[in-house]
Amino acid sequence: MNLPPFQDLLDRHGREVHRFLVATIGGVEADDAYQETWLAALRAYPRLRDAGNLKGWLFTIAHRKALDHFRQRSRSAVAAGELADVAVEDVHRDEGEVWALVRRLPHKQRAAVALRYVMDADYALISATMGTSEEAARRNVFEGLKRLRTEYR
Amino acid sequence: MMDELEALLRGGVAEPDSLPELGPAAAEAGLLDVAYTVEDSPVGRLLLAVTRRGLVRIAYLGGGQRADQVLEDLADHISPRVLAAPARLDEARRELEEFFAGRRQRFGLALDWRLVRPGFGRRVLQATSRIPFGSVSSYKLVAGEAGSPRAYRAAGTALSGNPIPIVVPCHRVLHSDGGLGGYTGGLDRKTALLCLEGVLL
Numbered sequence: 131m132n133l134p135p136f137q138d139l140l141d142r143h144g145r146e147v148h149r150f151l152v153a154t155i156g157g158v159e160a161d162d163a164y165q166e167t168w169l170a171a172l173r174a175y176p177r178l179r180d181a182g183n184l185k186g187w188l189f190t191i192a193h194r195k196a197l198d199h200f201r202q203r204s205r206s207a208v209a210a211g212e213l214a215d216v217a218v219e220d221v222h223r224d225e226g227e228v229w230a231l232v233r234r235l236p237h238k239q240r241a242a243v244a245l246r247y248v249m250d251a252d253y254a255l256i257s258a259t260m261g262t263s264e265e266a267a268r269r270n271v272f273e274g275l276k277r278l279r280t281e282y283r
Numbered sequence: 284m285m286d287e288l289e290a291l292l293r294g295g296v297a298e299p300d301s302l303p304e305l306g307p308a309a310a311e312a313g314l315l316d317v318a319y320t321v322e323d324s325p326v327g328r329l330l331l332a333v334t335r336r337g338l339v340r341i342a343y344l345g346g347g348q349r350a351d352q353v354l355e356d357l358a359d360h361i362s363p364r365v366l367a368a369p370a371r372l373d374e375a376r377r378e379l380e381e382f383f384a385g386r387r388q389r390f391g392l393a394l395d396w397r398l399v400r401p402g403f404g405r406r407v408l409q410a411t412s413r414i415p416f417g418s419v420s421s422y423k424l425v426a427g428e429a430g431s432p433r434a435y436r437a438a439g440t441a442l443s444g445n446p447i448p449i450v451v452p453c454h455r456v457l458h459s460d461g462g463l464g465g466y467t468g469g470l471d472r473k474t475a476l477l478c479l480e481g482v483l484l
Contacts (some may be wrong), residue, residue, distance in 0.1 A: 135365035247292035
């Protein structure tokens with residue numbers, strides 16, 4: 131099977147992978163996670179058997195890297211004796227604040243909301259990326275939105 | 284129905300002006316099999332590609348040859364780990380610039396011959412790479428040097444498939460009667476290169 135040159139993937143999906151990572155883990159760590167995502171993809175690429183859904187494959191990797199960063203951060207927060215920041219501050223109604231709230235959602239909801247609204251992914255792609263059923267993908271988006279609505283006012 | 288929250292979410296997140304560059308990290312991790320860049324030159328746009336072994340491809344772009352075709356070819360024949368990584372081509376770019384400026388007559392670049400099957404064709408190109416700056420040879424002579432003086436047609440075929448023109452100077456091979464013969468980048472480019480070397484006026 132002939133795989134396209136890797137640069138093709140990077141040109142086509144680089145920006146959206148970066149957006150997804152900014153949405154889920156924030157701008158500070160997104161650059162690192164971006165490199166990690168693409169290096170992992172590059173490492174595995176020649177062994178890929180199916181070139182049919184490269185975008186889904188990439189987002190699965192990006193999703194895993196985002197999860198790694200999220201876990202690392204929770205671990206270091208616990209190690210530093212910090213409490214998870216659950217307080218909702220007086221939130222102004224702008225984009226940045228909405229995404230700050232998204233980043234406080236439980237990981238599955240956060241990833242699902244980011245995929246749905248930043249990537250414009252359908253539920254099939256969300257479920258494939260996150261390794262869940264489509265039903266669970268719908269529920270994660272729905273629950274995420276519900277929680278955002280109570281916090282965002 | 285879309286409410287205000289969904290509208291904000293659809294507005295997306297801030298985009299950086301430029302994305303982090305992958306080439307250096309990929310090279311450091313040993314995952315960069317083919318690095319390439321596209322450069323302007325006095326003989327038109329060139330795509331340059333290197334592997335860990337050396338320069339593997341110089342492609343004339345335009346005139347029916349597109350960069351994506353060249354890259355697909357590299358992915359198929361070498362490795363799909365193909366990335367734009369201009370810094371990996373610094374040395375090749377510098378030597379070519381010097382050549383076009385008339386300050387360099389010999390290339391010191393390591394070459395990767397893997398796009399040419401071993402055998403007569405590769406021997407023809409290797410014989411061609413020994414033709415000095417400013418001189419010319421013939422299809423018959425390079426065929427002879429490759430071991431079959433009568434196979435000058437096959438030598439022409441091998442030269443027309445030269446994956447590393449300019450550096451492997453197939454432009455220095457002419458017909459024994461003095462005719463220009465063919466050229467992988469078109470005869471205008473062959474003429475320009477021979478003028479640059481002072482062979483043609």
